[in-house]
Every structure is written in structure tokens, then in C-alpha cells.
Amino acid sequence: MSKLFVADLQGKEEIESIFSVKIFNTMEGKDGRKYFNLILSDASGDLESRLWQYSEEVEKNISKNSFVRVRGKLNFFQGRKQFILSHIEKVSSSEVNEDDFIMKSTQNPEVMFKELLAIVDDLTDVYIRDLLRSIITDGEISRRLKTWQAGKSIHHAYKSGLLEHILSCTHLAVNLSRHYRVNDNYVVAGCILHDLCKIYELTDGVNVEYTEEGKLVGHLVKGLEIVDRYAYKIKNFPHYTKMHIKHILLAHHGEYEYGSPKIPQTSEAFLVHLIDMMDSKMNTLEMIKKTDSSTGHWSGFVKHLDRIVYKSELPFYPEYIQDEEVYHEEKRESRPAAPAPAAHAPAKKPHATEPKTNMSKMLSGFKIED
Numbered sequence: 286m287s288k289l290f291v292a293d294l295q296g297k298e299e300i301e302s303i304f305s306v307k308i309f310n311t312m313e314g315k316d317g318r319k320y321f322n323l324i325l326s327d328a329s330g331d332l333e334s335r336l337w338q339y340s341e342e343v344e345k346n347i348s349k350n351s352f353v354r355v356r357g358k359l360n361f362f363q364g365r366k367q368f369i370l371s372h373i374e375k376v377s378s379s380e381v382n383e384d385d386f387i388m389k390s391t392q393n394p395e396v397m398f399k400e401l402l403a404i405v406d407d408l409t410d411v412y413i414r415d416l417l418r419s420i421i422t423d424g425e426i427s428r429r430l431k432t433w434q435a436g437k438s439i440h441h442a443y444k445s446g447l448l449e450h451i452l453s454c455t456h457l458a459v460n461l462s463r464h465y466r467v468n469d470n471y472v473v474a475g476c477i478l479h480d481l482c483k484i485y486e487l488t489d490g491v492n493v494e495y496t497e498e499g500k501l502v503g504h505l506v507k508g509l510e511i512v513d514r515y516a517y518k519i520k521n522f523p524h525y526t527k528m529h530i531k532h533i534l535l536a537h538h539g540e541y542e543y544g545s546p547k548i549p550q551t552s553e554a555f556l557v558h559l560i561d562m563m564d565s566k567m568n569t570l571e572m573i574k575k576t577d578s579s580t581g582h583w584s585g586f587v588k589h590l591d592r593i594v595y596k597s598e599l600p601f602y603p604e605y606i607q608d609e610e611v612y613h614e615e616k617r618e619s620r621p622a623a624p625a626p627a628a629h630a631p632a633k634k635p636h637a638t639e640p641k642t643n644m645s646k647m648l649s650g651f652k653i654e655d
Contacts, residue, residue, distance in 0.1 A: 288385050292329035292576070294359050294366065301356040303376060305386045305491055307331060309349050311339075321347075325355065325368065328388050330576040334368040343373060350492040352376045352386075365585055366578035386491045388443035394431040397445070397452045401477070404455050410470035412519060412526055417477055419515050429484035436483070437493050439589060440565040440572070447483055450564060451476065457560045467552045475533035475557035482507035505546065508534045533557050570594060 289302035304325035312322045319339035325332045334355070336343065347353060357370040390397075401421065408414040421427060430448050435441035441450040454476035462469035485507050486499030498507070509531050516522040532554055538545035539558040549555035569589075574596045577584040584594040 288327075288382075290329040290385075291325070291327050291332045294332070294368075296359055296361050296366065299356075299358055300368065301354070303352060303354050303381055304332070306347060306349055306351045306353055307492065309347055309351070311344055321370075323370075325353070327386050328384070330388075330578070332366060332368050332578070334370055336370040336373060346375050347373060352378055352381050361580065364579045364581065383491055390441075390443055390445035390449045392445070392449055394445040394448055397448050398427065398431055401448070401452050401455060404459060404473060405477070408470050408473060410468075410526075412522055413470045413474050413530070415519050416512070416516055416522070416530075417474060419518065420481070420511060421477065426481070426484065429489075430481070433484045433489055434487060434493050435480060435565075437487065437495075440568045442493070442572075444489075447480060450568065451480060453564050453568075454479075454557075454560050457564065458557070461556060461560065462553075465552070465556065467556060471529060471533060471551075471553040472556050472560075474530050475537060475553065476560060478508055478512065478530070479534055479537040479557060479561055480504060482511060505535060505538075529553070537561050566590075 289300060291304075294300060304327055306323060307326040308322070308324035310322045311319055313319055321336040321339070321343065323334040323336065325334050334357075352375070354374050354376050355368070355370050356372040357368055360367050360369055398421075402418070405414060405417045405421070408417070421430065430451075432444055433447040434443060435447040435450045441447060455473055458472040458476040459469060462472045482504040483499075486496060486504040488494050488496055512527060512530055512534070516527050529551065532547060532551065533549075535547040536545055536549040536554045537558050539562065540548060549558050569587075573584050573587060573594045577594070577596060579585045579596075582595055582597045584596055586593055
């Protein structure tokens, strides 16, 4: 049985394939009957699913992160794809190719990593340059950086997504620092280090979860530890340089209500916050446009953005729209000419309902008297 991918599924068709279970919940309907609410997934996206027939065996054997073989019919409910299951069974991970279930960056991680190193090597502050290079070239850090996601689900939530996000932010740092005339060494450092420690906060693999360290410590505090550890190895590393880098990391979420322990208090810290927010939001929109299962131009409601998203390309006119009259004239000229009537064909008589005289001529000179 060949693998069917979520992105390729069409409505009103019978489906049998293997998927990963992203969410598995036992629910109770208004009539008191139990049913299963699932989100099935693969490398191309997620699929909302229902199994209306409750079974204790299914509840016992199927769980989040399981691989399952399912059979059923794909319908549309409120404009969104919904898979109605008639059969589900657990399959061993040895029976699947995990690459079919892991969404990946479209960019080569080795190429991205070389680009990042090249930007670091062009920095003019020798201490910041040495600090960044020593951190990202560490064997374990570089290995994880090339494969880790940037998050569980919100932005860059795919293999090598963390490196893609960091590189994108770093490119913006170089350009925007020049535009706003701020110190690009600190902005680049902030963009590289702000999310780097998600390699300790998150797991890798098919279904990403928070680690114990991620739950108890988090990537912000872990980032400060990394800066301290590697700056200690660099002779005479300036105290105030390290302090300002730490401030950028602590303030990159921007606001207290967003979990930021500090708010940005330098131009460089504020710019890092804005770059991070912009890149994450733009990636979120791009992923919604690629994976949303709603029909038409609009996505379903996106809770964390508190809005629906227009998914289609915006109108684009590389040339001026021609005048309507010219357009219709050209359209008439482009039509093939009607064939000339045969020589022996009798002249066409006017239809009984057709006027024989032009009405405008009949009314010529007619005047309404007051």
C-alpha cells in the first residue's frame, strides 16, 4: 500500500493509509455517546479526524505519537477537510519510513550553516565574533542546530526550522542594523543566540515535545548559561559586552505579558525583538497558506493569531489594464469573420417581431409641449 499524503487528499474519496497521531482524545457527544477526536499528520500537514464508533480496545491501544493504519472517507465540514474513520489500528514504527512523517525545511541545512558562519566571520567586534563562532561550531550544538525545530507548532515547526529562523533573522540583522545605524555585532549576536537553546528545550523526531529542562528552565535562561560558559573561555572577555548580550536575550520576547523577564532597553535589543517577531509571524502566515485545509481563499480561524488569513495570491498587473472599449473592439476583431452567404441563398426576410424602421428616425423632431 503506497503512502497517501494529507496535502494530496481530495474530498469525497475513500482513503486507506498510515499516519502519525498528533492528538488523540476521547469525547462525549450531546447524546452521551463517546467518540474519538484525532489529528492525524504526516510530512505534508495535519488532518482533522473523527471515529464515531467508540471502542475500549482502540482507547487502550491508540495514543498520541502512535503510527496508525486508518481507513475511511474524507468529507468537508464547515469548509474544512474532515476524515471520518471506519477503521483504525496501531502499526509498529519499524513498518514506516519516518521521513514520511517529518516536515522539513526547503533549504539545505549545511548550506544555511555555512551562510551563518560567513556572517559571523564578517563581524567587526572580535570578542562577539569569537564568542559566536565558538558556540555554533561546538560539535553537539551544531549537530542539533542543523536538525531541530524552532517550536512545536507555531512557527518554523519543522526539521531544520530553527536554523532557518536564525539565519533569516541574522540576514535581517545585517541589513536593518545598517539602515537604523545601530551596532550590528550585538543585533547579529541576539538573532543567533535568542532561540538557540531551543535545542535543549525541545525534543526532535516525529512528534516534538518539551524536555524536562525546557519545562523547568526554558531557552531564555539556558541561553544565559551558554553565554557565560563560552565567554569564560575567551581571555579578557569584556563584562559589559556580555551584559548587553544577556539583556538582548532576556528581552527578545518584547513584553512582560509575553513571558519576557525584561523589556528591550537598548536600540539593539528592541531591533532583535522586532526581527524575531516579524520573521516568526511571516513564517506562520506562510505555513497557514500551505497547510490550511479550508476551501476557498480564506483559512479557518487561527487561534494564536486571533484571525482568519487570506491564502490566495494578491492581484498583480505587470501591464496596464486596457480601456474597456478598446478591449471589446480587439475582442471583436480577434473573432473569425462570419462566412459570406452562398450566392444562391435567398435574402433573409425580417422576422415578424423585428421593427422595420429605426425608432430614432421615427421620433426625429418629436417635441413634448408643456
